Amino acid sequence: MTSTLNSLLETFARIGATPDGGVCRLTGTSEDGQARALLAAEISGRQLALHVDPIGNMFGIASLAPSSKDAVVVGSHLDSQPTGGRFDGVYGVLAGLLAIEAVAARAAVEPGKARRNLALANWTNEEGARFQPSLTGSSVFAGTLALDDALALADGTGVTLGEALTAIGYRGTADLTLEPRRYVELHVEQGPLLEEEGVEIGVVTGCWAARKLSLVFHGEPSHTGPTRMARRRDALRAAARAIELHHCLIELSRTGAHASAARITVSPNSPNVTPSRVQVWFEFRHEDAAIARGLGDRFLAETRAAVASLGVDVEVAADEQRGTAALDPHGAALTASVARDLGFSLMEMKTIAGHDALALNKCVPASLIFVPSRDGLSHNPAEFTDETSLDKGLAVLTEVIWRLVTEE
Ligand SMILES: [Zn+2]
Incomplete structure (x- = not known):
């Protein structure tokens, strides 16, 4: 029944x-x-x-x-x-x-x-x-x-x-x-x-607790063909580096934190233009608010260092901290x-x-x-x-x- x-x-x-x-x-x-x-x-x-x-x-x-x-x-x-x-x-x-x-x-x-x-x-x-x-x-x-x-x-x-x-x-x-x-x-x-x-x-x-960070990677638009590789400022490459860094940080921290990078927007999103603006939504969740906050701080510092050599700037578009x-x-x-x-x-x-x-x-x-x-x-x-x-x-x-x- x-x-x-x-x-x-x-x-x-x-x-x-x-x-x-x-x-x-x-x-x-x-x-x-x-x-x-x-x-x-x-x-x-x-x-x-x-x-x-x-x-x-x-x-x-x-x-x-x-x-x-x-x-x-x-x-x-x-x-x-x-x-x-x-x-x-x-x-x-x-x-x-x-x-x-x-x-x-x-x-x-x-x-x-x-x-x-x-x-x-x-x-x-x-x-x-x-x-x-x-x-x-x-x-x-x-x-x-x-x-x-x-x-x-x-x-x-x-x-x-x-x-x-x-x-x-x-x-x-x-x-x-x-x-x-x-x-x-x-x-x-x-x-x-x-x-x-x-x-x-x-x-x-x-x-x-949760820390939600939305980062914008600012590069420069250029032709994907003739532009020399060293001349490019590729915001998507920087975002990819940050996403992988984010997952590695969680694995290595062994804190039991849950984390994701689950949304991305790419501009201008043309196959023939080096991506100049990429936004990624990252989050860190943990039972202890200080750990969630600390992971976010470390991630931000490591990301800035990791993408600097790519000629890409990192802007924090949103930083929301939800406590326990x-x-x-x-x-x-x-x-x-x-x-x-x-x-x-x-x-x-x-x-x-x-x-x-x-x-x-x-x-x-x-x-x-x-x-x-x-x-x-x-x-x-x-x-x-x-x-x-x-x-x-x-x-x-x-x-x-x-x-x-x-x-x-
Ligand atoms: Zn529900």
Whole structure:
């Protein structure tokens, strides 16, 4: 028998489906609009009040305690990477919807128990694939990113997030009027630890630090034929040297850091012109913020030295340092006790990936719960979590939010 959760996940996976079994649902595209419309119908169909705020965050409110202004917010995101899987984000939104439905039904047969309301959230542009930075909607909600700045973010073709949201009809005016008191997010792990340890539920207690460096290599355009080799100032060659240096530095440091150089732009990008401007996005992640910062410093110094002989200048276009953070200890303890009560194995862990819960944690105590990812694979069409594991996560989420809305 197919569960409601599974059939909802299958329905959503058809929106923006890619031939290889994944999804591509970039923020503000028609696919995003279709997924939002379907979610709006699911919200309204469950008698939840639909709100869409000015950055396009969608809320579905269950008034369990009408005399209270307080809400427990549960959510995640419907947008995806270009090579997205069927579970990243959408699992947390749909499980949140079903958990709220179950808690509302229980509150109806146990009147007077609920002391707070519940709100489902679909946060705009979590992935940051089309518009950077990521975690846009949740950061605006948390007050760490100005609404006007967020609406002005432009994609690679100059279309702004505000224009894209207007085009799909999700630049709203209805803020969440309730006061968020706790935030809970259920997500697939996107890494290998739970599967390797054979554990069913991950209780996330905090996050790794990250340093994101975007470097521009400035050379000089010249003809790729007649220009003497010694005369060339090749920005792409300098970038290639920096990328390899970056990987070697991580291997040799033996710090356990994770690092990537995953995006590059080349100008003028003609086969017959020596590249004169190349931008590369580098990142370093580590559990210890000082190590992430130190690796970045060393990388910058070594890169400058390594490319100097090529006649190429290095400009630091962006240097973003995200520190470690601790998530809500009360929520983590509650999640652990719920998992134990339901008979599931659990482990405490840190998240290496960014999540809306981390953005929300700046304004409200936030919790993050993981279920295993097969092979630790994510941002990949083959991303997979089996139905039993998904259902266990839903069971934990449901009981956690029941306790959060009813506790003293
Ligand atoms: Zn996600």
